[in-house]
């Protein structure tokens with residue numbers, strides 16, 4: 001489907017690594033407790049991660065929010081592996097999965113610090129999203 005070196009977590013340990021990376025990158029720096037890195041859509045969502053032997057170094061998730069639109073959430077790359085193309089590969093993989101599921105648009109709530117990353121990948125700002133823990137967000141969309 002793509003050249004992403006990623007796959008869905010399978011074992012309980014792999015799921016632990018998966019959620020741990022989400023928490024460390026997206027929640028811990030803002031003082032949020034473990035558990036805050038999950039939501040009610042986990043069971044319906046498509047999850048991918050890049051694994052090393054003993055950890056996960058990049059993650060992302062897609063879930064449908066209507067018959068034609070998917071939402072990407074929890075994009076995170078470990079600090080030691082930033083800017084090596086992993087985020088781009090996960091994003092392209094999730095977009096391909098959206099097409100495979102006959103969705104024609106993907107949306108996400110981008111942190112302002114990640115706007116340039118998503119813009120580079122063809123997303124455009126379609127609105128403002130709620131500020132979370134003091135981090136301004138923008139709603140972004142892309143036809144896929």
Ligand SMILES: CC(C)(COP(=O)(O)OP(=O)(O)OC[C@H]1O[C@@H](n2cnc3c(N)ncnc32)[C@H](O)[C@@H]1OP(=O)(O)O)[C@@H](O)C(=O)NCCC(=O)NCCS
Nearest residue numbers: 075076077082083084085086087088110111113114116117
């Ligand atoms: C956003 C994130 C997932 C990008 O992952 P990544 O693996 O570092 O990105 P890539 O290596 O695929 O980068 C692709 C391009 O985007 C650029 N880029 C990556 N992160 C960027 C950022 N934060 N700001 C500006 N440009 C960025 C890279 O320089 C690269 O550009 P190039 O192709 O011209 O060299 C990663 O920075 C991250 O986990 N950030 C912290 C968590 C976060 O903000 N997640 C998104 C929540 S909305």
